[in-house]
């Protein structure tokens with residue numbers, strides 16, 4: 001059996017798979033807000049950050065590791081787990097002094113992880129992906145390296161506020177003494193993997209590419225980017241390595257305390273999006289994953305690292321080899337829920353009234369569907385923009401918002417240069433039939449929906465099995481199955497309508 005962990009924004013979840021039966025045999029989760037209320041982080045981060053700061057308490061993540069293993073081991077024998085791999089929310093970073101290695105290497109089962117590791121922290125809190133406080137640092141890094149295009153050519157993305165490099169630079173500027181004392185910087189994913197391995201493990205190319213520090217050609221830390229970010233940074237970063245690397249055996253702590261086998265191996269961690277690419281069975285180009293959540297994300301495997309000339313999209317390492325695109329749209333459910341509440345609708349009415357009562361293309365009524373600042377495209381919206389009256393009937397508003405969201409997604413994913421052959425749709429709103437059909441029509445590709453709630457955790461378990469010799473295609477065939485009867489074909493007669501709607505949307509955005 002193989003274990004996958006996913007340390008996401010709101011929870012740490014764990015999932016055990018049995019490749020022989022093709023079954024997920026155990027799933028447990030620790031919700032940071034509900035299970036660890038002492039950290040006063042109901043949504044997994046410390047509320048009320050100023051100037052765009054969004055940080056989390058790393059001690060909460062340490063406690064959660066103990067708690068998730070307690071839950072896992074309760075009535076279940078962890079001794080037959082052959083290997084474990086982790087996934088984590090991307091970009092977030094933890095800072096430690098030079099006692100970290102000794103602490104990791106001598107963890108005592110009688111004590112807690114938090115009690116033994118938190119003393120090594122040189123930064124009390126960890127900036128996470130929701131942080132937007134580093135605009136100035138992004139500008140400084142960009143200027144030092146020679147412009148957006150150059151940063152993007154090297155790292156796969158322009159300098160991005162939530163990415164780890166700009167976050168490290170901000171720490172160096174705010175507290176140079178603490179930065180100086182810092183001996184090791186980990187991502188959330190590599191930190192959790194390091195605890196399991198009882199030593200600092202390398203950062204994989206999937207999550208490493210979300211730092212504005214990894215050179216996509218050499219797959220090593222980039223000297224110009226390192227220099228532009230903070231002094232002496234290379235020495236503080238773990239090595240960069242392929243995600244299929246086996247880091248070593250699980251720490252004795254987990255053997256004694258939770259009954260893992262001494263031979264259980266720890267595979268390098270990766271970010272939650274690269275991990276979901278594996279968990280959604282989308283590691284070969286042609287299949288696109290669209291995840292509808294608080295923010296919507298669009299990602300797909302790519303052979304060569306093609307970058308977004310506009311600078312909104314990102315290129316990360318694909319855990320199965322090659323690369324992947326990732327585009328994040330901040331106004332996902334945020335906008336769907338805002339309009340639903342504004343119109344006083346419920347979800348089924350959203351589907352029924354909004355999409356069933358209006359024609360494809362909405363007779364030219366278009367909306368830039370942003371209720372707050374957007375990152376793709378990067379603009380400080382505070383309300384949607386319509387080319388029709390704001391008091392139009394609810395059904396027209398709903399269609400305009402949803403068409404606007406997926407036209408915006410189609411427009412801003414064109415740089416990838418691949419036609420979608422199949423779309424795998426996941427996340428809360430994907431269960432809505434009207435929305436799923438709309439995605440099929442706007443992209444003119446079949447849509448399959450996934451029942452798996454935890455694609456990142458499943459991806460981690462599949463990666464663990466793959467690194468130990470199981471064939472990835474066979475694993476994905478067994479575990480990454482769409483929900484029965486969930487496939488929808490595009491209505492071909494809407495192709496022309498959406499081609500002209502796309503042009504109209506682009507014109508509205510430019511205006």
Ligand code: XUL
Nearest residue numbers: 009089090129272273328
């Ligand atoms: C991706 C990103 C988010 C986090 C969420 O760039 O910031 O998807 O990985 O966990």
